[in-house]
Amino acid sequence: MSCPHSHIEAALDRWSECHWHIHQMEANYHTPDLFRYSLNSFIRAAKEIPQILSIELQNHRAYQSDFKPLINSLHSNALLSVMHKKRDFIVHRGMLEVLSKGAVGTTEGRGIKISFPFPVAPYESTQEAYERFKEVCRKDKFIRSLAGPDCDSWPMIRREWKVPDFPDMELLELSVDAWRLVGEVISQIVVKLGGEKLDLSFSCRHEPEKVRTVKFSQEEFFKTVDGIEINA
Numbered sequence: 001m002s003c004p005h006s007h008i009e010a011a012l013d014r015w016s017e018c019h020w021h022i023h024q025m026e027a028n029y030h031t032p033d034l035f036r037y038s039l040n041s042f043i044r045a046a047k048e049i050p051q052i053l054s055i056e057l058q059n060h061r062a063y064q065s066d067f068k069p070l071i072n073s074l075h076s077n078a079l080l081s082v083m084h085k086k087r088d089f090i091v092h093r094g095m096l097e098v099l100s101k102g103a104v105g106t107t108e109g110r111g112i113k114i115s116f117p118f119p120v121a122p123y124e125s126t127q128e129a130y131e132r133f134k135e136v137c138r139k140d141k142f143i144r145s146l147a148g149p150d151c152d153s154w155p156m157i158r159r160e161w162k163v164p165d166f167p168d169m170e171l172l173e174l175s176v177d178a179w180r181l182v183g184e185v186i187s188q189i190v191v192k193l194g195g196e197k198l199d200l201s202f203s204c205r206h207e208p209e210k211v212r213t214v215k216f217s218q219e220e221f222f223k224t225v226d227g228i229e230i231n232a
Ligand SMILES: [Zn+2]
Pocket: 019, 023, 204, 205
């Protein structure tokens, strides 16, 4: 008997590639163009999987009865459905401008302590936005006292990427959802071919809230905004 995976080798490989692109999205979350390139790589890799599965399985005797309905069920996912309908769907810079948002504030050991909306532009890195935030704090002592750190908290910026096609879901979450659904379908196919279920836990994934938030140096903030050496 042949290895169950060998029937759908190309689809499995593409699915692993999608996993890698998700890690790229995590790593580049705070650099807009790099994030978008990673997202678009994910989209390009993922959108062909239904077609690859069909090509790899079309001559199997269970194709019409079992595999085809499973492959078609992929279009129930929001992202996969848009990819299917608009074949050349990718995310342009302007699409990120409408709904993406940012916030500044402080974080304590466990999580965000205080946060205020702050216009983090979709074309600027989080580091650039932070430099602007510090400039605002230097000029406005009231904002500094509200939104800046004290001796128990650290300055932070949190941002979130969204596009109008999916107004309710952040793009990294959306991608992980699509990855998981593709994985579920491939897993069911593998089982029907006589193999074991695939691992869909994505345990190597980074905590979404941590990906969205960048914590900055408390010491550097006090020094460059307030002119105070806190560890002197
Ligand atoms: Zn991983």
